[in-house]
Amino acid sequence: xxxxxxxxxxxxxxxxxxxTLSCTYDTSESDYYLFWYKQPPSRQMILVIRQxxxxxxxxxxxxxxxxxxxxAKSFSLKISDSQLGDAAMYFCAYRSRVGxxxxxxxxxxxKLTVNP
Amino acid sequence: DVKVTQSSRYLVKRTGEKVFLExxxxxxxxxxxxYRQDPGLGLRLIYFSYDVKMKEKGDIPEGYSVxxxxxxxxxxxxxxxxxxxxxxxxxxSSLASGGVYNEQFFGPGTRLTVL
Numbered sequence: 001x002x003x004x005x006x007x008x009x010x011x012x013x014x015x016x017x018x019x020t021l022s023c024t025y026d027t028s029e030s031d032y033y034l035f036w037y038k039q040p041p042s043r044q045m046i047l048v049i050r051q052x053x054x055x056x057x058x059x060x061x062x063x064x065x066x067x068x069x070x071x072a073k074s075f076s077l078k079i080s081d082s083q084l085g086d087a088a089m090y091f092c093a094y095r096s097r098v099g100x101x102x103x104x105x106x107x108x109x110x111k112l113t114v115n116p
Numbered sequence: 117d118v119k120v121t122q123s124s125r126y127l128v129k130r131t132g133e134k135v136f137l138e139x140x141x142x143x144x145x146x147x148x149x150x151y152r153q154d155p156g157l158g159l160r161l162i163y164f165s166y167d168v169k170m171k172e173k174g175d176i177p178e179g180y181s182v183x184x185x186x187x188x189x190x191x192x193x194x195x196x197x198x199x200x201x202x203x204x205x206x207x208x209s210s211l212a213s214g215g216v217y218n219e220q221f222f223g224p225g226t227r228l229t230v231l
Contacts, residue, residue, distance in 0.1 A: 009156070044120075045206065045222040091158060102147050102166065102213060103174070104220060108158040 002027045004094050006107035013082045014115050021077040021110055023092030031097040034068065034075045039089040051075065087114045120223035122207050128229045135194040137226050139207030146212040148190035149220065150182065153204040165190055166212065197230045
């Protein structure tokens with residue numbers, strides 16, 4: 001079974017600085033998706049960024065980018081120019097592409113605090 | 117915009133009560149999911165449904181059942197609520213993948229307290 005590990009339960013960053021959130025996963029599959037989801041306080045979970053395992057190029061979405069290291073099974077999220085609105089729980093998630101699986105496997109989450 | 121709504125943001129029930137959590141999506145999504153979110157444990161899948169009247173167990177189905185009579189509505193049922201079911205419950209929906217990734221959209225969550 002696949003597992004997703006977020007080893008840092010909490011992090012903090014100064015506004016306008018850069019922070020990197022780490023995530024590792026374990027799988028025997030070669031084709032899959034990886035995601036970062038954000039859950040702001042008392043607000044809905046939203047997708048931040050996704051990466052397809054067969055793509056070597058790291059995904060980027062404005063201030064958010066990933067460092068995908070397939071051999072190391074590592075998938076970190078970099079937030080540049082941090083803003084107060086980035087404060088949230090962040091979850092890393094894995095989804096298999098084998099057999100049309102729809103299931104997401106989530107990490108335990110990490111709380112990001114942004115200091116003004 | 118996709119909208120996933122859940123019937124209650126906060127719910128307080130007593131041990132042994134039958135509890136219904138409702139989820140409705142308005143984008144004609146085939147897939148719907150129920151997760152449980154607990155501090156330090158992340159999100160864990162309880163059940164999901166890929167079509168009307170179809171369901172599959174997730175990772176922690178014990179103590180729960182589900183119902184999907186209409187495409188837009190997916191209900192989570194706690195037959196006899198227990199204190200260890202006190203948690204945040206999140207509903208999500210997505211289009212059927214057909215080999216292509218489709219994003220899961222989440223509802224606001226229901227925080228259930230069982231006394």
